[in-house]
Amino acid sequence: MPLPHDRILLARIGEISLKGLNRGDFEGKLAANLQRRLKSLGDLRVVRSQSILRIEPSDPDHFDFEEAIRRTTFVFGIVSVNPARSFGGGMPEILAQSVDHMAGVLADGRPRTFKVESRRSDKRFPLESPAISRDVGAALLQAYPDQLTVDVKHPDVTLRVEVRDTHLIFDRTVRGHRGLPVGTAGKALLLLSGGIDSPVAGYMMASRGLELECVHFQSMPFTSERALEKVMDLAGKLSLYTGRLQVHVVPFAGIQTMLRDRIPEDMLTLLTRRAMMRVAERIARQRGCKALVTGESLGQVASQTLHALAVTDAVVDMPVFRPLIGLDKDATIEVARRIDTFETSIQPYEDCCTVFVAKHPKTRPHRSDCDALEKDLPLAGLIEEALLGLVTRKVALEP
Amino acid sequence: MVYFDNAATTPPFPETVDAVATAMRDLFGNPASPHRAGFDAERAVKDAKERLARQLGVLPEELIFTSGGTESINTVLSGHLAANPRLPARIVSTGAEHPAVLRTLERLASRGVETVLVGVDRQGTVCLDELERALGTPTSLVSLLHVNNETGAVQPMDEIASLLRRVAPETALHLDCVQSFGKVPLALHRWGVRFASFSAHKFHGPKGIGLLYAAKGSRLEPLLLGGGQQGGMRSGTENPPGVLGMAAAAGVFVRRHDEYLEKTAAIRRILLDGLARIDRVPVAVLSPPAGLPAILNVSFAGVKPQTLVNALSERGFFVSTVSACSAKRNLTSHVLLAMGIPEAVASSALRISTSVLNETAEAEAFLSALSESLALILPRR
Numbered sequence: 088m089p090l091p092h093d094r095i096l097l098a099r100i101g102e103i104s105l106k107g108l109n110r111g112d113f114e115g116k117l118a119a120n121l122q123r124r125l126k127s128l129g130d131l132r133v134v135r136s137q138s139i140l141r142i143e144p145s146d147p148d149h150f151d152f153e154e155a156i157r158r159t160t161f162v163f164g165i166v167s168v169n170p171a172r173s174f175g176g177g178m179p180e181i182l183a184q185s186v187d188h189m190a191g192v193l194a195d196g197r198p199r200t201f202k203v204e205s206r207r208s209d210k211r212f213p214l215e216s217p218a219i220s221r222d223v224g225a226a227l228l229q230a231y232p233d234q235l236t237v238d239v240k241h242p243d244v245t246l247r248v249e250v251r252d253t254h255l256i257f258d259r260t261v262r263g264h265r266g267l268p269v270g271t272a273g274k275a276l277l278l279l280s281g282g283i284d285s286p287v288a289g290y291m292m293a294s295r296g297l298e299l300e301c302v303h304f305q306s307m308p309f310t311s312e313r314a315l316e317k318v319m320d321l322a323g324k325l326s327l328y329t330g331r332l333q334v335h336v337v338p339f340a341g342i343q344t345m346l347r348d349r350i351p352e353d354m355l356t357l358l359t360r361r362a363m364m365r366v367a368e369r370i371a372r373q374r375g376c377k378a379l380v381t382g383e384s385l386g387q388v389a390s391q392t393l394h395a396l397a398v399t400d401a402v403v404d405m406p407v408f409r410p411l412i413g414l415d416k417d418a419t420i421e422v423a424r425r426i427d428t429f430e431t432s433i434q435p436y437e438d439c440c441t442v443f444v445a446k447h448p449k450t451r452p453h454r455s456d457c458d459a460l461e462k463d464l465p466l467a468g469l470i471e472e473a474l475l476g477l478v479t480r481k482v483a484l485e486p
Numbered sequence: 487m488v489y490f491d492n493a494a495t496t497p498p499f500p501e502t503v504d505a506v507a508t509a510m511r512d513l514f515g516n517p518a519s520p521h522r523a524g525f526d527a528e529r530a531v532k533d534a535k536e537r538l539a540r541q542l543g544v545l546p547e548e549l550i551f552t553s554g555g556t557e558s559i560n561t562v563l564s565g566h567l568a569a570n571p572r573l574p575a576r577i578v579s580t581g582a583e584h585p586a587v588l589r590t591l592e593r594l595a596s597r598g599v600e601t602v603l604v605g606v607d608r609q610g611t612v613c614l615d616e617l618e619r620a621l622g623t624p625t626s627l628v629s630l631l632h633v634n635n636e637t638g639a640v641q642p643m644d645e646i647a648s649l650l651r652r653v654a655p656e657t658a659l660h661l662d663c664v665q666s667f668g669k670v671p672l673a674l675h676r677w678g679v680r681f682a683s684f685s686a687h688k689f690h691g692p693k694g695i696g697l698l699y700a701a702k703g704s705r706l707e708p709l710l711l712g713g714g715q716q717g718g719m720r721s722g723t724e725n726p727p728g729v730l731g732m733a734a735a736a737g738v739f740v741r742r743h744d745e746y747l748e749k750t751a752a753i754r755r756i757l758l759d760g761l762a763r764i765d766r767v768p769v770a771v772l773s774p775p776a777g778l779p780a781i782l783n784v785s786f787a788g789v790k791p792q793t794l795v796n797a798l799s800e801r802g803f804f805v806s807t808v809s810a811c812s813a814k815r816n817l818t819s820h821v822l823l824a825m826g827i828p829e830a831v832a833s834s835a836l837r838i839s840t841s842v843l844n845e846t847a848e849a850e851a852f853l854s855a856l857s858e859s860l861a862l863i864l865p866r867r
Contacts, residue, residue: 308796
């Protein structure tokens with residue numbers, strides 16, 4: 088029979104522990120985000136304790152720790168997660184619990200190298216860290232002489248002992264997605280196309296604590312219903328990090344075909360982008376979003392040259408965040424794979440950005456040329472029409 | 487709603503729905519169970535099989551229920567050589583087959599079976615001289631698509647059968663009848679067909695049920711092993727709702743055969759007339775004139791077919807780009823390319839496929855929706 092102890096998860100908080108006076112707000116938000124993402128797994132408490140959140144299930148025997156670990160690593164602000172045993176007492180308890188814990192690690196009977204690392208947060212505890220490590224190591228060697236040998240450089244198992252008011256023992260660390268808790272940096276509107284870049288941009292900005300809503304420009308019949316479904320799938324993947332997402336779907340074919348019929352081909356993409364930014368800004372203001380987020384990367388395509396971006400930004404009066412601006416495509420794809428949006432993004436459905444593409448778009452456009460071209464277009468009316476046709480869908484892959 | 491995508495699947499007849507519902511409610515027993523509930527289900531399945539056998543002119547024991555065309559095809563292509571290891575490991579087919587055939591042949595080829603794909607001509611008809619040459623080398627199986635699902639091309643089975651009798655009398659013939667059952671004359675015995683594959687949902691039956699015809703005395707290795715149902719040829723609990731739905735659909739379909747021919751031919755005439763009047767964009771009819779009237783493959787030069795499908799779909803008219811099996815992947819049709827149709831034309835192809843449940847008035851409405859859609863899609867400059 089294992090010794091009585093509490094089975095908990097330790098979620099380690101990263102940079103927010105540095106946030107000075109705001110720290111309480113940040114930790115509170117993080118604990119709330121965590122609580123919301125985990126509550127469907129069963130009754131639990133999230134307790135703040137120094138730079139650690141303790142996740143304590145009420146019924147650990149019927150709690151899916153692995154799923155809880157996975158979900159916890161997806162919550163921005165968490166650096167790492169340790170499944171741990173928690174118990175009280177003095178050095179005899181620490182030794183006994185260490186031996187008991189190691190029994191689980193060694194259950195397959197194979198030999199292993201190990202070391203012990205200790206931390207003493209409770210400075211009243213009579214032994215200092217090196218002494219604790221030494222005594223625990225000796226107890227383990229004595230208990231498992233055939234299976235354990237010491238290796239302090241490259242051990243198979245590192246048993247960590249933290250001496251606090253209740254002590255902690257663990258040997259496993261799962262990395263989290265780091266960042267800042269969603270919702271601590273205000274709210275922004277992500278232009279979500281269905282390609283590889285925009286979900287990555289959304290992920291990156293959400294990891295800086297932004298709450299996101301999304302706008303998607305739909306160009307039926309030039310894009311299909313399946314293309315929209317793909318965007319919803321991407322929003323679903325993103326929602327694993329951000330929590331529930333709202334996607335504002337704007338019917339955009341009217342504006343696009345008007346531009347196609349009336350604008351020189353080499354300016355088409357640019358003016359289309361400007362129209363999108365105008366619509367996005369309108370929605371952002373209605374929804375209380377203080378910035379726009381796009382997946383643009385400098386020089387990636389003609390509409391993403393410095394000149395083109397300047398001309399695009401000129402039509403909006405709020406910050407436009409472009410977290411991918413300095414990344415090359417491979418780096419973006421690497422993130423897309425890591426956050427599991429890549430396979431969805433590369434499904435071959437047209438998106439609004441590829442519907443009408445010129446062979447030789449202008450790469451050094453002038454703002455005055457754009458203004459002149461737009462002067463006689465029925466843009467304002469079509470934008471109102473598009474906003475009237477807006478449909479909002481809520482996406483959440485997990486509770 | 488006008489449904490012109492009947493080569494992808496057909497809406498069930500009301501009789502099909504009734505038969506499925508009745509079977510689900512009243513015949514839920516496992517046909518292999520030793521009690522009355524099981525026996526009732528078994529007897530209903532047996533009776534349905536007898537009706538299907540009569541319609542095909544074959545013996546009930548020559549029919550195996552499968553999950554559909556793909557499973558029947560896989561069973562024949564993989565199972566024939568496996569059960570007859572002394573036959574030449576060589577299979578002949580064409581480049582214009584359904585992916586169920588092509589992908590299975592690719593796998594067999596990777597396992598050492600020689601697979602030969604003969605060409606088709608501009609009409610989609612298998613090149614008989616090429617076929618004859620291919621059969622000059624001993625071959626265990628020839629697999630042919632009776633009616634092409636993308637173009638409606640119908641293979642000249644009388645000629646093919648006499649060619650086979652003349653040059654390769656030992657070679658077994660598998661006919662993929664998924665698109666042909668009840669639509670064109672089927673003479674399995676006269677053509678010397680050893681195996682044939684069928685799928686219920688192509689003739690207004692339920693999805694997930696099909697037939698495999700294996701002529702008496704032929705041997706196949708089963709694909710699925712388990713409880714030994716259907717004489718060990720296809721393990722897995724039999725599916726009375728599927729079987730009874732399929733039999734009901736087949737019965738109605740055969741009864742309405744003349745109506746089917748008249749309607750689909752009349753609709754085709756209206757569509758061809760209307761297409762000829764389109765002047766916004768060059769239109770090319772890719773289906774052969776002698777093909778199945780119900781399938782019309784048309785190319786609108788320079789128009790992305792998916793855009794046209796979307797525009798029509800928004801207006802409640804359902805047609806398809808190539809086949810449903812490849813539509814989700816945006817591939818240019820291998821069938822059209824095999825026919826020697828240039829890629830630029832083939833990549834703009836739309837498939838309009840009709841059924842006995844369509845009306846001529848729908849064709850008229852379709853034509854106006856089509857010209858409306860083209861007006862929306864094509865630039866106005």
